[in-house]
Amino acid sequence: MARPVSRWMDEDLKDFRDLARTFAEKEIKPNVEKYIANKQVDRDLWNKAGALGLLCASISEEYGGGGGTFAHEAVLIEEQAYVGDSSWGASLHSGIVAHYIQAYGREEQKQIWLPKLASGEAVGAIAMTEPGTGSDLQNVKTKAIKDGNEYVINGSKTFITNGAQADVVVVVAKTNPEEAAAGISLIIVPTDTPGFSRGRVLDKIGMKGQDTSELFFEDVRVPVENLLGTDEGQGFIQLMEQLPQERLIVAVSNVAAMEALLDLTLEYTESRNAFGKPIGKFQNTKFKLAEIATEARVARAFLDECIELHVKKQLDIPTAAMVKLWCSERSQKIADMCLQLHGGYGYMNEYPVARAWADLRISQIYAGTSEIMKEIISRFLKSGDVIPR
Numbered sequence: 001m002a003r004p005v006s007r008w009m010d011e012d013l014k015d016f017r018d019l020a021r022t023f024a025e026k027e028i029k030p031n032v033e034k035y036i037a038n039k040q041v042d043r044d045l046w047n048k049a050g051a052l053g054l055l056c057a058s059i060s061e062e063y064g065g066g067g068g069t070f071a072h073e074a075v076l077i078e079e080q081a082y083v084g085d086s087s088w089g090a091s092l093h094s095g096i097v098a099h100y101i102q103a104y105g106r107e108e109q110k111q112i113w114l115p116k117l118a119s120g121e122a123v124g125a126i127a128m129t130e131p132g133t134g135s136d137l138q139n140v141k142t143k144a145i146k147d148g149n150e151y152v153i154n155g156s157k158t159f160i161t162n163g164a165q166a167d168v169v170v171v172v173a174k175t176n177p178e179e180a181a182a183g184i185s186l187i188i189v190p191t192d193t194p195g196f197s198r199g200r201v202l203d204k205i206g207m208k209g210q211d212t213s214e215l216f217f218e219d220v221r222v223p224v225e226n227l228l229g230t231d232e233g234q235g236f237i238q239l240m241e242q243l244p245q246e247r248l249i250v251a252v253s254n255v256a257a258m259e260a261l262l263d264l265t266l267e268y269t270e271s272r273n274a275f276g277k278p279i280g281k282f283q284n285t286k287f288k289l290a291e292i293a294t295e296a297r298v299a300r301a302f303l304d305e306c307i308e309l310h311v312k313k314q315l316d317i318p319t320a321a322m323v324k325l326w327c328s329e330r331s332q333k334i335a336d337m338c339l340q341l342h343g344g345y346g347y348m349n350e351y352p353v354a355r356a357w358a359d360l361r362i363s364q365i366y367a368g369t370s371e372i373m374k375e376i377i378s379r380f381l382k383s384g385d386v387i388p389r
Contacts (some may be wrong), residue, residue, distance in 0.1 A: 077253050096242065100112060156187070157214065186227070260352075302327070303323060
């Protein structure tokens with residue numbers, strides 16, 4: 001049964017999908033195993049994607065981007081998921097890092113960095129999480145203290161996507177250590193700055209081809225002009241404004257993974273025989289597949305609604321939390337069901353279902369844990385607002 005075309009798709013997006021699908025099939029899919037072995041994608045993958053206009057598709061054309069909307073980013077995220085890749089950090093590079101710079105950067109910062117991010121000349125990362133600070137961003141320990149016309153940055157970050165390959169990092173730091181949220185600022189740090197160093201690429205249970213790294217800042221000096229925003233102390237507000245898009249990005253990858261896993265499992269159960277017939281003919285298998293298909297369809301409907309809202313700039317904080325919570329939890333459930341239907345083969349790493357099962361587990365943690373999503377949603381609940389009237 002074919003999935004209906006999302007209402008947010010149009011002819012331009014269909015053409016973009018064709019381009020993204022061809023790129024994913026040709027450049028990514030044959031190299032998935034190599035990325036996992038190397039713990040990172042090939043550096044020239046970024047340049048190839050940039051040359052085709054796949055990077056920063058939702059960034060303004062005046063800064064080298066594609067001039068599109070979040071829907072363009074969603075298409076690329078989906079096509080990457082459909083070929084079974086979790087290594088390439090393009091969604092963070094284009095959908096998160098570039099948007100912090102476009103939204104809050106000075107004109108000079110935009111002119112310097114956005115064309116490089118769009119072309120693949122530079123790879124972007126954002127450094128939020130610290131060894132002792134996860135979701136509690138108000139209490140980051142990294143400091144950026146003004147010294148004349150420079151900030152001196154000291155601290156460490158961990159679990160940083162694109163960390164090993166990044167050329168520029170947006171750093172979450174305290175410009176006023178005496179304050180909590182009001183003391184946070186975002187600062188652009190080129191990775192060739194003296195005092196900046198990288199730790200190891202972290203050994204994770206999933207997303208093994210993603211160069212998730214530790215970053216260290218020891219008396220790193222950058223010009224005060226590298227501050228994002230007009231004044232210090234705007235960082236926490238900036239983070240809160242951009243996190244709904246980050247959470248929507250996670251949901252997009254989750255739903256695409258559900259759909260890909262359903263296709264893989266249908267193919268497997270149709271071809272695998274047991275007791276003289278395909279296992280897809282057994283009632284238990286049919287019922288499980290029906291449940292998986294329904295879960296994926298419901299998640300897709302909610303996701304499509306949220307993409308439409310976001311393109312119209314109407315996606316609010318609790319709804320973004322809801323779609324991230326729902327899709328991350330359901331994708332893990334579906335991955336587990338699909339693995340079970342693959343039997344022993346589902347436990348083998350060379351099978352995409354096994355990698356997806358491990359890859360998807362992080363979705364309930366990064367961009368805000370499921371528990372944080374529930375806390376956010378609960379803050380907006382009010383009797384009388386739930387039932388449409």
